[in-house]
Amino acid sequence: MYKIISDTSCDLSKEEVKELGIEYVPFKISIDGVEYEDDDNLNMEEYLDKMEKTENAIKTACPSPYDYLKIIEENSHKDLYILTISSKLSGSYNSAKIAEQEAREKFKDIKIHVIDTKAASAGHTRVVLKLLDLVKDKSFEEVVPAIESEVNNSTTMFVLESMKNLIKNGRIKKSAGLIANVLNIRPIMISKDGDIELFEINRGIKKSLDKMIKAIGSECKAGAPNLITISYVKNKERAEQIKDKIEELYQDVIVHVRHTNGLSSGYADIGGIVIGF
Secondary structure, three states: OEEEEEEOOEOOOHHHHHHHOOEEEOOEEEEOOEEEEOOOOOOHHHHHHHHHHOOOOOEEEOOOHHHHHHHHHHOOOOEEEEEEOOOOOOOHHHHHHHHHHHHHHHOOOOOEEEEEOOOOEHHHHHHHHHHHHHOOOOOHHHHHHHHHHHHHOOOEEEEOOOOHHHHHOOOOOHHHHHHHHHOOEOOEEEEEOOEEEEEEOOEOHHHHHHHHHHHHHHHOOOOOOOEEEEEEOOOHHHHHHHHHHHHHHOOOOEEEEEEOOHHHHHHHOOOOEEEEO
């Protein structure tokens, strides 16, 4: 028996989480003093509307060690896998590691492993899907090195239609963001060992999306992509078009498309596209 626990950087839907037996440990998100919990009760339409209208920074709070520990204690007799957003982007991983240590002291024979996905959104989702495949027919001792290998061979790329949230949240300088918007610059970003780096600068989102799709082949660490996850914020049609292009370009690839959950929506912003491969 196993239990998969994940913070809500993962973009599996709430229905999928229940169906697959995964348990989410939610982030908390504050917009203009109103706190949202990234859980089953999050009204996505209301949340996105509030996010779009505010001129203030969006504040996020990662799960606490106790949030993880209480789920661990309820499932201490199972093989436990905990997946978090990149440790370089949030304190969620540290919280999970503290909970892991406390659990090891309390339950001497517990089988537990915390996985730093070195990703977010679609990249995080892909690691969870790979883990679900591994636990079907492998032992805990086999799964741990296999999933860590998957993490190290995974890449996340994204293109944002709007830089408004990145400017508001201080991720890029306001002057640079405003210039980019005026010039219609839409950079392609890529993950590097859990950090986010600039991959390429283009003018126009269509050009950046097309180039990102083509870059999957050259940037895929496993040689050829076999599973690609796409996360989108309020632009399903564009995400489905990207899926079609990927399937035309790469043979024998499985492509999953999902809307972002609350946390990823807050950073990718309306129109953002994130790809994990």
